Amino acid sequence: MHILELKNVNLIKDNGEILLENVNFKADPGEVILITGTNGVGKSTLFKSLLFFMGNTEDKYAKIEGEFLFDGSAEKKDLNCKVINIEQKDYLSMLFYRAKTALKIGLEKYKDREKRFNYWIEKYRPLTEEDKNKKLIEKFIFSLSGGEEKYLSILQGLVRCDDPEIKLVLIDEPTNNLDHIHIKHLSDLIQRIRHFRPELAFIIISHCRVWPYITKTYEIKKTDEKSNNTLIEVDNECHNCFGNADEDGYYNSNMNPSK
Numbered sequence: 001m002h003i004l005e006l007k008n009v010n011l012i013k014d015n016g017e018i019l020l021e022n023v024n025f026k027a028d029p030g031e032v033i034l035i036t037g038t039n040g041v042g043k044s045t046l047f048k049s050l051l052f053f054m055g056n057t058e059d060k061y062a063k064i065e066g067e068f069l070f071d072g073s074a075e076k077k078d079l080n081c082k083v084i085n086i087e088q089k090d091y092l093s094m095l096f097y098r099a100k101t102a103l104k105i106g107l108e109k110y111k112d113r114e115k116r117f118n119y120w121i122e123k124y125r126p127l128t129e130e131d132k133n134k135k136l137i138e139k140f141i142f143s144l145s146g147g148e149e150k151y152l153s154i155l156q157g158l159v160r161c162d163d164p165e166i167k168l169v170l171i172d173e174p175t176n177n178l179d180h181i182h183i184k185h186l187s188d189l190i191q192r193i194r195h196f197r198p199e200l201a202f203i204i205i206s207h208c209r210v211w212p213y214i215t216k217t218y219e220i221k222k223t224d225e226k227s228n229n230t231l232i233e234v235d236n237e238c239h240n241c242f243g244n245a246d247e248d249g250y251y252n253s254n255m256n257p258s259k
Contacts, residue, residue, distance in 0.1 A: 001072050002026045003167050003201050004050075009066035011045055019045050019062055021228040025218065027168065032194070032202040032213055034236075037220035041229050043205050046220070047087070047172045050203075054079040071167075081165050086157035087172040088150060091141045099144065099152050100137035106156040120162060124192055125255060126155050128185045150177040154186060161193045161200065168201045175208040180242045187211055188255035191248070195257050212238045212245035 009023040019042045027033055037043050045062055053068040067074055070082075094102055100117075107113035121127070127136060136148060144152065154174055160166060175183050190202060191213055204211065218231045243251065250256045 002028055002069070003071065004203075005067075005069040005072075007067040007069070009049075009064065009068065011042065011049055011062040011064060013062055018228045020220065021230050023066070023231045025231055027201050027203060029167070029199045029201055030194075031215045032190070032204065032211065034209065034211060034214045034217045035203065035205045035220065035231070036207055036209065036217065037229075038207070041220040043207075043220060044172065046231075047170065047205050050170060051085055054083050054085075082167045084157045084160055084166055084169045086154055086170065086174070088176075089153035089156060091149060091152075095140070095142040097141055098137070099139050099141060099148075102141060102152060103137065103156055103159055106159040116162070117159065120159055123196070124158075124161075124189060126158070126185075126189055128181055130181060146177045147179055147182060151182050151186070158189065158193065161197060166197075166200065168203065171202065171204045171206075173206055174204065175206055175210070183208070183210060184242050184251040185255075187245075188250050188252050191250055192255050192257060208241075209237055209239045210241055212251075213249040214238065 004025075004027040006023050006025040009020070010018060011020040011023075012018050023046070035043060035046065049062060049064055050068070052064070054070065070079060091102065104113055104117050107116050110116055139148070141149070141152075154171070157169070157171075161169070174186060178186065187210060190211070194200065194213070209217075214236050217234050217236045219234045220229050220231055222229055223232065238245070245251050246253055246256065248256050248258060253259050
């Protein structure tokens with residue numbers, strides 16, 4: 001059974017304009033799927049529509065036609081216990097909190113969150129050497145740079161990845177505002193999570209193709225000049241913007257649990 005399946009989905013604006021047409025898509029356990037496309041083609045609208053279907057938001061960004069299935073069910077319900085949704089967080093209400101407090105909020109439903117937090121930091125090594133030297137997680141949020149804040153919002157979601165109930169991770173534009181050090185480290189972190197949770201599926205929405213382990217790539221584009229945008233499966237291609245990954249898909253071999 002597919003974790004997530006979209007069947008003949010159309011996303012339509014209130015004025016009748018079709019944003020995406022006839023979207024067909026499947027995500028299976030263990031897959032890492034990249035959804036890409038140029039700015040303005042509908043990547044974020046598709047992401048928001050997925051969140052709406054999964055009960056992660058009450059905001060409906062477009063009229064939705066067609067079927068969204070999660071574990072074979074078309075019932076719209078809150079799937080927070082099974083899906084990690086990662087998008088840019090708004091930390092305005094937490095400016096005087098330390099970064100590690102924000103990370104622990106990602107574990108607030110667990111009674112042993114302190115133990116889980118320390119174990120996760122040790123097991124997955126989410127911090128770069130630069131982060132450790134600056135003691136990123138000890139910083140107050142108001143002092144974080146835009147890139148540090150973006151990276152923190154990603155970690156706040158990924159900190160739940162060891163929960164066996166989690167089946168799918170959705171990540172929207174993870175490379176925005178990140179420097180090359182954090183982009184490579186994030187790529188390695190996802191691959192390290194996959195090593196320990198091989199059944200976990202990831203959907204990454206990004207214009208950047210720096211993920212060496214992508215199993216499927218879909219591009220949002222038109223099939224011809226007269227058609228509307230749709231989702232088309234294309235060849236996987238990792239752009240070696242930041243150098244080459246090793247045979248196991250890691251940029252930094254120190255992140256590879258097999259070595």
